[in-house]
Amino acid sequence: MSITRMSRIELAQNTLPDLKTALAMTAKRQGLKKIAATYDLHPQALYNNLNLNDSDRNPTLQQFELITEYARDHDDVEQILDALSLITGCVWLPWPDAGETGKTELFGEVAELVTRVGKMTSNTRDALKDGRVDADELAILEKDLLRLFQSGCRLVEAARLFDGVTHG
Known part of the structure; x- marks a missing residue:
């Protein structure tokens, strides 16, 4: 019986992703160019730092903060919070209205x-x-x-x- 392995995207959707993956997927969903334009960032630099195939580059602290802010403003911060939960060992709780x-x-x-x-x-x-x-x-x-x-x-x-x- 062969074991089917999940792709990186499937893993990120079904598990708690690492922070770089969460930021990259959130930026992709929200539109990397929109985020870059909103905060006057260079889109290619943002893309390069979020490239999951380049382990030598990572988002800067400023990029992390701005992607998180943009995601929060567009009600799409869950994956980033999940990644932070994985790092910190804490749980984030969404409260009912x-x-x-x-x-x-x-x-x-x-x-x-x-x-x-x-x-x-x-x-x-x-x-x-x-x-x-x-x-x-x-x-x-x-x-x-x-x-x-x-x-x-x-x-x-x-x-x-x-x-x-x-x-x-």
Whole structure:
């Protein structure tokens, strides 16, 4: 039985990416030239520093900050935060909107938590099929755990916000 290896892009989408990969993928999604134009950066220098095939070059601190700022302003910062979580061993938590927490949103958070448990269960089953868990499979389970933890925290916070809302 042949083992199918994930491409670098698939790995980055299904696992917690390293910081350079997260920045490069975010810049690609948002438009590297748009980011460069917004902050008056030289697009070729930005491209060269984000090139995943060139391990000798990396984004500068300024480029990191500006890509992160642009991503935040365009609601696309999740992958960068995931990479920072991997580096720091910390977890980032997206909070539910305090003004929009009713019964529907609360049950939506429950449904999301159940979905995350199901996904992690399925990925664990897939990882164990061959009797071992390789590095890629472990990386997928690590991301599943982060998302499961985030989902549980969102559920508890939604319940806390729900309690503070007048229901009538």
